[in-house]
Amino acid sequence: xxxxxRRLPVYLxxxxxxxxxxxxxxxxxxxxRALISELRGDPQALETAYLSVITFNSGARQVxxxxxxxxxxxxQLNAGGAxxxxxxxxxxxxxxxxxxxxxxPTQKGDWKPLVFILTDGAPTDEWRQAAEELKQTHPANIxxxxxxxxxxxxxxxxxxxxxxxxxNLSAGDLSQFFAWVSSSVKMSSKSLDAKPGANIELPPPPxxxxxxx
Amino acid sequence: xxxxxxxxxxxxxxxxxxxxDNPPRGGMKYTYFAPDKSYVVQFYNEPDKVDKNMTARLExxxxxxxxxxxxxxxxxxxxxxxxxxxxxGRFCWPTDLVIxxxxxxxxxxxxxxxxxxxxxxxxxxxxxxxxxxxxFTSGNRKFLDHSELGDFRSMLQMSLLLSxxxxxxxxxxxxxxxxxNNNVLIDPKSGNxxxxxxxxxxxxxxxxxxxxxTRGYIxxxxxxxxxxxxxxxxxxxxxxxxxxxALAVLIYEYLFCRHPLMGPKIFSAESAEQDDFLGLGPMxxxxxxxxxxxxxxxxxxxxxxxxxxxxxxxFIRAFVDGLHEPSLRPSAxxxxxxxxxxxxxxxxxSNPECEKKWFVLYDVEHPVCPFCGTRITDSNxxxxxxxxxxxxxxGEWKKYSELDVVNNxxxxxxxxxxxxxxxEKADTELQAYVCCHNGEWxxxxxxxxxxxxxxxNPVPAGQAIRLYDGTIFRASRSERGMLIKVRII
Numbered sequence: 001x002x003x004x005x006r007r008l009p010v011y012l013x014x015x016x017x018x019x020x021x022x023x024x025x026x027x028x029x030x031x032x033r034a035l036i037s038e039l040r041g042d043p044q045a046l047e048t049a050y051l052s053v054i055t056f057n058s059g060a061r062q063v064x065x066x067x068x069x070x071x072x073x074x075x076q077l078n079a080g081g082a083x084x085x086x087x088x089x090x091x092x093x094x095x096x097x098x099x100x101x102x103x104x105p106t107q108k109g110d111w112k113p114l115v116f117i118l119t120d121g122a123p124t125d126e127w128r129q130a131a132e133e134l135k136q137t138h139p140a141n142i143x144x145x146x147x148x149x150x151x152x153x154x155x156x157x158x159x160x161x162x163x164x165x166x167x168n169l170s171a172g173d174l175s176q177f178f179a180w181v182s183s184s185v186k187m188s189s190k191s192l193d194a195k196p197g198a199n200i201e202l203p204p205p206p207x208x209x210x211x212x213x
Numbered sequence: 214x215x216x217x218x219x220x221x222x223x224x225x226x227x228x229x230x231x232x233x234d235n236p237p238r239g240g241m242k243y244t245y246f247a248p249d250k251s252y253v254v255q256f257y258n259e260p261d262k263v264d265k266n267m268t269a270r271l272e273x274x275x276x277x278x279x280x281x282x283x284x285x286x287x288x289x290x291x292x293x294x295x296x297x298x299x300x301x302g303r304f305c306w307p308t309d310l311v312i313x314x315x316x317x318x319x320x321x322x323x324x325x326x327x328x329x330x331x332x333x334x335x336x337x338x339x340x341x342x343x344x345x346x347x348x349f350t351s352g353n354r355k356f357l358d359h360s361e362l363g364d365f366r367s368m369l370q371m372s373l374l375l376s377x378x379x380x381x382x383x384x385x386x387x388x389x390x391x392x393x394n395n396n397v398l399i400d401p402k403s404g405n406x407x408x409x410x411x412x413x414x415x416x417x418x419x420x421x422x423x424x425x426x427t428r429g430y431i432x433x434x435x436x437x438x439x440x441x442x443x444x445x446x447x448x449x450x451x452x453x454x455x456x457x458x459a460l461a462v463l464i465y466e467y468l469f470c471r472h473p474l475m476g477p478k479i480f481s482a483e484s485a486e487q488d489d490f491l492g493l494g495p496m497x498x499x500x501x502x503x504x505x506x507x508x509x510x511x512x513x514x515x516x517x518x519x520x521x522x523x524x525x526x527x528f529i530r531a532f533v534d535g536l537h538e539p540s541l542r543p544s545a546x547x548x549x550x551x552x553x554x555x556x557x558x559x560x561x562x563s564n565p566e567c568e569k570k571w572f573v574l575y576d577v578e579h580p581v582c583p584f585c586g587t588r589i590t591d592s593n594x595x596x597x598x599x600x601x602x603x604x605x606x607x608g609e610w611k612k613y614s615e616l617d618v619v620n621n622x623x624x625x626x627x628x629x630x631x632x633x634x635x636x637e638k639a640d641t642e643l644q645a646y647v648c649c650h651n652g653e654w655x656x657x658x659x660x661x662x663x664x665x666x667x668x669x670n671p672v673p674a675g676q677a678i679r680l681y682d683g684t685i686f687r688a689s690r691s692e693r694g695m696l697i698k699v700r701i702i
Contacts, residue, residue: 005475006485040337043347044394046356070336070356108477109485172234179235187240203238204258 008048008111008189009066009100011140012181013088014077015119017057019150020169021079024120027171029077031178038182040069045182048111048189052095056088057081058124066099085119086127089134089159096138113140114188114200116181117159120169122152131159141200143184145177146212153212163212164205176206218245220254221313223272228319230254239395241413246322252308255412256317263316266420271310271318273416278385281306289385299637303378305409318412327398327407333361346394349401350466363401364570365468365584366559370404372464373552377637378408379460380545383453386417390451392459393427394466415452424451429472429493432458433537436494454539460548461531468524469515473532476500476508499532519583521558521575523551553627553635557616563590574617577702595619595647595654595680598698599688601631610696620649629661629688629695647680654680654701663690 014028032053039045046069053064058081064072096113103109134140142160146153148169156163166173183203205211215233222228230245230253237244242255257263281301282288288297300306302324311317329339336356347353354362375397382389389396389408396410413422426435432455441448449455465473478498480491492498498508501516517528527543535542543551560574564587572582577596580589595618600610613631616622624645627635644661647654655677658664664672665687672678678686682701687694 006489037338041339041342043345043351043353046353047347047351103479103482103485103488105479105482108479108488111485176235183238203240206235 005047006108006110007050007101008045008185009096009113010049010051010185011066011092011095011113011115012051012053013092013115013117013119014053014055015057015083015085015121015147016055016077016079016081017083017121018080019120023171024147024169024174025077025079027174028118029074030171031174032077033074034175035178035182036069036072036074038179039185042186042189044189045069045186049185052099054088054091054095056084056091059084060087060091062091062095066095082124083119083121084125085117085123085155086125086130088117089127089130093130093134093138096134096140100138111188113138114185115140115142116184117142117144117156118147118177119144119151119156120147121150123155127155128158141188143202145209147174147177157212162202165210165212167208173206173208176209180206180209217248218314220311220317220319222319223310223312226309228252228254239410241410242317250322252322253320254311254317255320256311256315260315262423267422268310268316270414270416270419270422271307271412273419274411274414275307275310275318278387278414278416279306280304280381280385296637300378300381302405303374303381303407304411305407306411320409320411323398323407323409326400326403326405329361333358344398344400346397346399346406346463346466349399350394350470354470361402362568363404364568366571367401367404368467369552369556369559369571371399371401371406372467373549373556374404375406375408375463376460376545376548376552378406379456380549381637382414383456383545388415388451388453388456389413389459390415390422390456391424391426391430392456392463393430394463395427397463399467421450426451428489429475430459430462431455431493432539433494433497434539436490439494449539454542457535457542457544458531458539460545461528461542464548464552465528465532468520471500473499473501473528474508476510478508497536499536501528502533503529504533515583519573521555521573524555524573527551549636550634554614557614557628560589560617561619563587577700591619592652593649593654594700594702596700596702597628598700599628599631600696600698601693602696613695618647618654620647622647624656624661624688629663630691630693631695632693648677654699656680661689663694664688665690 039049050066050068051072052066053075054062063075100113101110143162144156144160146156146165153163153165187203188200215231217229218232219227219229229248231248242257245254276287279288280292281297283294283297284290284292305320305323307318307320309319327344329342331340333339334356391413397406397408399406413424415421434449435455438448474497480496481487500508517525530543555573558573558575559571562570562582564585567585569584574580577594597616597618599613601613603609603611623643626640627633629644643659645656645658648657657677658672658674666672666678667684667686680699684699686697688697
């Protein structure tokens with residue numbers, strides 16, 4: 001593939017609130033590291049996937065702008081604060097607007113962004129309007145993962161149809177989640193099941209994860 | 214964390230495998246390795262989709278359609294030990310069905326040279342990753358060490374080997390159905406390739422597998438009708454003619470390191486998905502289409518013209534005539550034969566820095582490497598024109614192919630007799646070779662029993678024919694022996 005190939009923008013929205021402190025945040029760091037290494041080892045993902053990381057606690061921050069995998073620098077992740085999911089969604093809308101190329105009569109646009117939200121708590125700010133605005137203005141394939149017993153799956157279910165739940169916030173489960181994100185990105189970068197209008201196909205969730213109906 | 218588990222095969226045998234966290238997972242299956250990595254055990258992502266149609270298909274693939282084991286051991290009809298060995302190197306063919314702990318298959322591990330060594334890249338940690346072809350045919354090339362990239366000759370060789378493998382499948386009525394950059398591993402360094410994921414083969418008379426296919430390799434008609442119901446007669450499903458689209462795409466990618474359909478043309482401004490669907494499906498347009506240049510990139514260095522008329526013609530049939538008309542696509546055997554003939558025209562580029570090192574020298578009046586633009590500096594260009602006698606018209610000869618000749622060029626039986634093909638069954642013993650000594654050219658007989666001199670006398674092994682511009686001789690006394698005309702330019 002060549003200069004005419006399009007990019008697959010991937011946004012990771014990571015909860016770094018106080019409850020993630022300790023082992024969970026360490027597992028997230030390792031997960032991001034493993035994700036990058038795994039995707040760099042897949043020629044299709046390496047060519048097409050671009051990755052951005054947005055973190056949220058009491059506010060939201062894009063800690064890595066949309067970047068090709070080879071140029072990706074691991075962000076510093078430190079846990080502390082609240083769970084401003086609404087701010088994260090608003091920031092995501094802005095980032096997509098600024099970073100994702102639109103299809104026009106003269107430009108090959110990027111693929112529909114793939115968004116992974118990982119959160120372990122209930123939002124502490126206004127999120128509903130932010131979610132609505134994102135859906136209205138910038139359609140994306142959003143996959144949310146509720147980590148541990150305190151995550152609010154109902155909220156996530158209102159943001160996207162695709163919600164996964166892992167039962168505890170263990171390092172093993174978090175690492176499986178990132179491995180699954182990597183298979184999902186690899187699969188989306190090569191599969192053509194993403195027919196216009198259809199839902200993307202994702203690999204089956206790892207063992208111990210349930211899809212929230 | 215890993216532990217050893219045991220799989221029970223359909224024949225009752227038990228074999229060990231290593232269970233790991235997060236095993237490699239594809240669209241259909243996930244994979245565990247043997248303790249010694251000599252085979253893999255694969256289970257299906259959706260075990261509830263395994264039904265009797267699927268098991269019947271897999272049994273046929275492993276048994277009576279299997280070209281990698283001799284007929285005497287339950288393999289495909291007509292397969293002897295030598296042929297089985299040949300195809301065992303070309304396919305990663307499943308060997309057994311697993312019935313417990315759940316349904317799965319066992320396949321041999323890929324040969325070592327299809328895994329990267331640590332030295333393959335300075336920028337990436339590729340050690341142990343498999344050599345999917347788009348490491349080599351895309352922008353990813355820049356991350357690989359130069360020694361991994363092969364050259365034009367090795368890419369042509371892989372194209373030939375792949376065509377032969379697909380021809381072998383089609384000859385048995387099988388279709389791969391998901392031929393793609395992911396399912397053909399290539400090793401440009403050695404010029405080898407291996408076809409993997411054989412379990413999705415379409416087997417004659419049996420219920421076909423449900424295959425999604427891979428973006429960029431799905432035939433346009435399959436993509437265009439994907440939305441239709443599975444029982445709708447207009448819906449096109451993967452078959453040998455859709456394999457022929459994927460085969461042509463792969464060969465084009467190997468030879469040019471670019472995709473034949475992905476050009477600058479915008480098919481829809483609505484969305485990337487819609488643009489892609491049209492551009493690879495109903496509106497697909499070859500980037501080198503001679504009649505419609507709207508998808509042609511501004512800078513195209515080498516083009517299909519530079520491959521000589523045989524391959525140019527095949528690509529036109531695959532991507533212009535046959536792009537939306539599946540029946541017009543060249544068969545795998547036509548690709549195989551065309552690539553064999555083109556192989557004989559390979560000439561080394563005179564520029565030691567040339568990245569491709571070899572090119573097809575089809576136009577002796579214009580001997581310029583299309584990849585680097587260097588005009589060759591050889592003192593002579595020597596050609597053998599191979600002619601075969603027209604059947605039923607004794608004494609009437611027709612040009613069959615040409616051979617670009619340099620010092621040490623070997624001649625094999627398929628150069629001497631027009632009824633012998635350079636396929637997997639061919640005798641690869643050297644028959645004769647060309648020698649250039651002090652600017653004089655000779656053909657030296659090594660093993661041929663039927664070589665005749667220009668005036669019709671037998672040339673026994675060990676003796677030579679002196680070659681001049683215009684020399685004509687019979688390469689073989691046999692009925693289908695070639696008449697060779699020499700040109701020295």
